[in-house]
Amino acid sequence: MPTTEPELPQDPAVRRKLTRRGILAASAGAAAALGAVGMNVLQTNQPAIAHGQLRAEPLIPTRNRGIILYSVRDRITAAPDDSGVPYGFERVLARLAELGYKEIEFAGYTQHSSILGRQITPAEIRKILDDNGLVANGCHVSINPATFEEQMDIAETLGMKNLGTGSDPTNSSYTADWDAAADVWNDLGRQARKRGLRLYTHNHDAAYSFLLDAGPLDANGRPTRSSGTRRLEYFFRRTDPRYVFFELDIYWAYVARFKHQKYVDRYGHERTDLFDPILNVVNQSKRFPLFHAKDGNRNSALANGHEMVHFGEGDINFQQFFQTIGDPDFRHANWEQDNAPGGTTNPGQSLDFAALSYTNMSEMTIYRR
Template sequence: MSTKNRDELDHAVNRRRFLGVAAGTTAAAIAGTAGAAGATAQPRGAGHGRPAVPRGNLGIQLYTLRDQIGTAGFAKVFDALERYGYDQVEYAGYTQGNGPLTLPQLRRLARDHGLRGIGSHVAYHVGDPAGYSFATSLEQVLDDAEALDLPYVGTWDGPFRYGTTVDGVRRASAEFNAYGAAAHRRGLRFYQHNHGNEFGFCSDDPTVRIYDLMLAETDPDLVFMEMDIYWAYTGVHRFSVRPDGTPAPFDPLDYVTAAPRRFPLFHVKDGEHDAASQDGYHMTDVGDGDIDYQRFIGTVTGGRYRKYHNWLVERDDAVNPDTNPAGSLSTARRSATHLHHLRA
């Protein structure tokens, strides 16, 4: 396994361990110091014009705040998110570290803080130690999404269960279609969240980009996409040339403008260019990096589907004190501030 594939596998495993031993800022930080920590400069892209992110469409993937949920619990986290001006939350597990909580209780708790559950990340086929995944627990996954009144339920896993050949990606895509059909029957929508490797090429046909094949093989009425914008741009860095050396440039934004209703959800994650990184970037809070979100979000929300798209802050390493010493709550606050001020 390559270093890059191992890194992405580690990322997926960390999601499955979403609420293990929590580290980072304590519950006291939520109640007091987090709101004041780290002064925020005037965001880039601020100024005249309408808000780039429509009111009601700003959310956060709770994986970003897994340390806080693991220590202080959902109530304290939701209180902070309400103060920061978030409208939505995307779940990455339904348990907390400070006592059990039923799904109806969790739904009410979010509602009481002015938050709507927009979606949830669930394993595609491996699952947590209890085997919770689309492949092993489909009806339970859908039951849970219904209990939380989620319009979307999806997976962070790529279409790699059967390898990276054309046939392997087609087999995985067929399973995504089946999950999408099952979700549709329950009034839900299934979605897939990308990392970087989806923009690579099939191992037995380097003329075929995996993401393109997955889009072509899945039913657009049943399988929707949550584009992680940061990971898509790492794909540009890594896969703009085919294995045989021929150019294969692409712009992630073009996928969205070509099929805007296919992409109801986005992960808004920023990164600075980094020549030492295989990805070409390292993660930052939204607004501190080099991804042109004024262009990206402004283009998407400038069309007829302005209120259709949902913008969810995420930073995978927000709990890592080495790469993010200000902590995950600071990431949530500073990213929301930037996006609230962004104009298009």
């Protein structure tokens, strides 16, 4: 490994010109790993600090370390109990602040009604955030024109700068449906920008599967083969970069790399194309302010090719990922683990995983001159 880390160009126009060769030239270790196993995973050795030439900095700045509350949804929605584990917004957010988290991504705004004898309000949640030195950095809500004004009002009350959803703009394989979704999102994103918000969507693996946009038509007049264009990559091009943004779920991006490798071209030939999560971000860098820092272990026996684990305990190389995409002040990493809740048998599990994941996130370091 080189003893100093390469600086990536900050100008988005320059960054868009980066190729796989450019990325690999920036990291010989990455090149070796990609060549050996076909994955963006490597073991990163930190350079020695000699004569004060290098200084250690957090790879993810402290102020940008967050959590989506879906990871601790069992305790947000829990009724008061005698387990000794925090429940509801006030207690859970206080605990997350104690662990070190600075940012919160919401997955709904409700808790058990027995806590207050009614449902909590966005204004009351904002006070809890402020009391604990926390900042709302986003949310997963339903995005549609009918309720968008209301969702912007809530975001404004919470002091949130990003308004988003955990669903794809459409689940379709066809460009016509993605075109229609892009028209809606461009309009909503324009409205959001007028109120100081960024509208974003969050991916699962299917978002990076291939469009059916070429070849013979089926009985309904729809294409049956592919040009090799991935769904969300088409959506990148169809949406205005001023109005529509993205949150990369890193785990699901690597699942997409495992699952969505082959397509049939317009001539009926099977083609292989490996999805690269790092290049996916670098090539439209300023459209990715948020990330789900979700970890997993590779396991080809599983349908997704990975088994979800808490952050830092899997083999996704977050060191390489965040170091290569750069712009640490712009990036906000929200820990997520879908299976963190432990249920009634282990009500403290999700918060225990939150503690371990924060520790592992905080220990990732980059060395600079």
